[in-house]
Amino acid sequence: xxxxxxCTTALSFTRTNGLCLGNYALSLLSRTAxxxxxxxxxxxxxxxxxxxxxxxxxxxxxxxxxxxxMLENQDWTAVYPSAAPFKPSAVPLPVRMGYPVNRGxxxxxKGNLELMKIPNFLHLTxxxxxxxxxxxxxxxxxxxxxxxxxxxxxxxxxxxxxxKEFVSAGSSLRNPKTRVVTLKVKxxxxxxxxxxxxxxVKLVDDRYCKETDTLTIVTESxxxxxxxxxxxxxxxxxxxxxxxxxxxxxxxxxRADMEEYHWEDSRSQKNVLDTxxxxxxxxxxxxxxxxxxxxxxxxxxxxxxxxxVTRLKNEGETEETMLQYREAVKKLLNV
Amino acid sequence: MAAPIxxxxxxxxxxxxxxxxxxxxxxxxxxxxxxxxxISSQSWRLQTPATFHTASVFxxxxxxxxxxxxxxxxxxxxxxVKGHDKTVLDSYEFFATLAAKELGIGLGKVYEPPKHIEKxxxxxxxxxxxxxxxxxxxxxxxxxxxxxxxxxxxVQVYLEYxxxxxxxxxxxxxxxxxIEKVPEHIQKPMWDDAPKEEQASQSGEK
Numbered sequence: 079x080x081x082x083x084x085c086t087t088a089l090s091f092t093r094t095n096g097l098c099l100g101n102y103a104l105s106l107l108s109r110t111a112x113x114x115x116x117x118x119x120x121x122x123x124x125x126x127x128x129x130x131x132x133x134x135x136x137x138x139x140x141x142x143x144x145x146x147x148m149l150e151n152q153d154w155t156a157v158y159p160s161a162a163p164f165k166p167s168a169v170p171l172p173v174r175m176g177y178p179v180n181r182g183x184x185x186x187x188k189g190n191l192e193l194m195k196i197p198n199f200l201h202l203t204x205x206x207x208x209x210x211x212x213x214x215x216x217x218x219x220x221x222x223x224x225x226x227x228x229x230x231x232x233x234x235x236x237x238x239x240x241x242k243e244f245v246s247a248g249s250s251l252r253n254p255k256t257r258v259v260t261l262k263v264k265x266x267x268x269x270x271x272x273x274x275x276x277x278x279v280k281l282v283d284d285r286y287c288k289e290t291d292t293l294t295i296v297t298e299s300x301x302x303x304x305x306x307x308x309x310x311x312x313x314x315x316x317x318x319x320x321x322x323x324x325x326x327x328x329x330x331x332x333r334a335d336m337e338e339y340h341w342e343d344s345r346s347q348k349n350v351l352d353t354x355x356x357x358x359x360x361x362x363x364x365x366x367x368x369x370x371x372x373x374x375x376x377x378x379x380x381x382x383x384x385x386x387v388t389r390l391k392n393e394g395e396t397e398e399t400m401l402q403y404r405e406a407v408k409k410l411l412n413v
Numbered sequence: 414m415a416a417p418i419x420x421x422x423x424x425x426x427x428x429x430x431x432x433x434x435x436x437x438x439x440x441x442x443x444x445x446x447x448x449x450x451x452i453s454s455q456s457w458r459l460q461t462p463a464t465f466h467t468a469s470v471f472x473x474x475x476x477x478x479x480x481x482x483x484x485x486x487x488x489x490x491x492x493x494v495k496g497h498d499k500t501v502l503d504s505y506e507f508f509a510t511l512a513a514k515e516l517g518i519g520l521g522k523v524y525e526p527p528k529h530i531e532k533x534x535x536x537x538x539x540x541x542x543x544x545x546x547x548x549x550x551x552x553x554x555x556x557x558x559x560x561x562x563x564x565x566x567x568v569q570v571y572l573e574y575x576x577x578x579x580x581x582x583x584x585x586x587x588x589x590x591x592i593e594k595v596p597e598h599i600q601k602p603m604w605d606d607a608p609k610e611e612q613a614s615q616s617g618e619k
Binding site for chain 1: 486488567586591601
């Protein structure tokens with residue numbers, strides 16, 4: 079009677095909870111109903127013994143932790159062969175982690191969630207790393223001994239290709255920056271003559287850096303990295319061959335298009351020749367203008383003046399260049 | 414035992430990729446004594462984390478064969494790891510540098526770029542109370558390991574090893590700088606050999 083009433087109450091309880099137990103549960107309940115009266119209200123652990131509602135197996139007692147059986151010279155790579163969460167019973171260290179509550183000490187390792195949350199490197203001890211590397215060594219190859227410096231690499235392998243790879247956790251494995259390819263090459267390592275070099279620099283515009291003499295081509299228009307690499311090499315090839323060509327309209331290159339300053343056929347030359355001619359004409363009579371010109375240009379003072387003006391225009395105004403120009407002008411005008 | 418398990422894992426991964434040597438300009442490949450079907454079933458088994466049966470999977474150690482293909486050369490490989498916890502990155506740096514030394518890879522700079530803090534300010538309450546807000550910040554710590562002058566095979570091995578042991582919550586960015594010779598078609602201008610060829614139309618230079 080009591081068992082049946084208990085069963086009905088238990089059933090009603092479970093029904094309100096939304097569970098549906100069945101015959102097995104009923105038999106258990108009938109058994110537990112007889113147990114509940116014999117048990118004391120408190121067991122040794124300090125938890126009150128509640129009547130068991132539902133299929134519960136008696137809890138097994140855990141044995142001694144593994145750490146007590148560990149020797150000092152054991153093989154740790156056998157305890158943690160791969161990445162595993164922190165097991166307090168398997169790690170023989172007296173580790174504590176946590177905020178010291180009530181001016182106490184950090185919590186012990188047993189049941190410590192903070193220790194379990196943080197990624198541990200117990201599987202990557204130096205001994206384990208050495209073992210792994212010994213196994214991986216046969217798959218590695220040696221770097222050629224003759225390429226021992228950056229200069230040697232630059233000399234024999236002038237083209238540099240940069241690309242990126244990414245490893246991260248997320249909803250997608252893809253990273254759009256993976257397909258970008260950057261090609262860097264020094265123009266001095268390519269077979270270019272003067273005209274080809276100037277034309278190449280004009281063709282690439284911003285992609286050429288004058289200080290380091292490096293051409294940088296960045297390709298990211300294709301969806302795959304291999305395609306972008308092929309496109310970059312194609313661009314380099316085309317630039318190279320196009321710069322060797324001389325088009326018909328290149329003959330119309332004006333003074334404004336020139337990269338460097340040339341003193342020949344410039345206003346400075348004309349002015350100098352006029353000045354010197356007038357200085358001469360005061361002393362001598364009429365002469366053949368062509369011969370006079372050649373003679374004037376051949377003078378060392380004029381040559382020096384030419385050097386100073388070219389240097390001033392190409393390198394910019396520094397104290398050195400200005401002084402050189404001053405000296406040249408003084409010598410030219412006999413001042 | 415730990416070591417055989419590790420060999421099995423790595424070779425299983427390696428069987429899917431191709432290795433090269435530069436010594437005699439040859440490629441190194443893995444060729445075991447098992448057939449292709451066995452590879453696919455074994456590689457599936459190797460991917461499940463907790464079931465390692467070492468002796469039963471491989472009958473003998475896989476042999477390394479050399480293939481004719483020149484190895485790529487990398488002047489610099491930069492490995493940048495990012496994470497929210499500095500101590501985890503410290504441990505990872507120790508692991509990566511030790512692994513590089515063991516594999517005989519020359520290390521360049523190993524340094525710590527300054528951390529980046531992203532802050533945001535949100536309203537504390539669901540409705541009104543504009544004057545009361547709460548601020549959160551996300552700190553990203555970085556660590557950069559530069560390898561100098563490595564071959565393609567070695568880089569593949571090292572990166573695979575490093576990436577497989579990347580801890581949770583850490584991301585990695587690898588920048589590789591490969592070096593190459595000037596290709597044959599750029600050695601000399603083609604106009605010397607074929608002057609009669611029609612000059613090609615403008616290509617996509619810009």
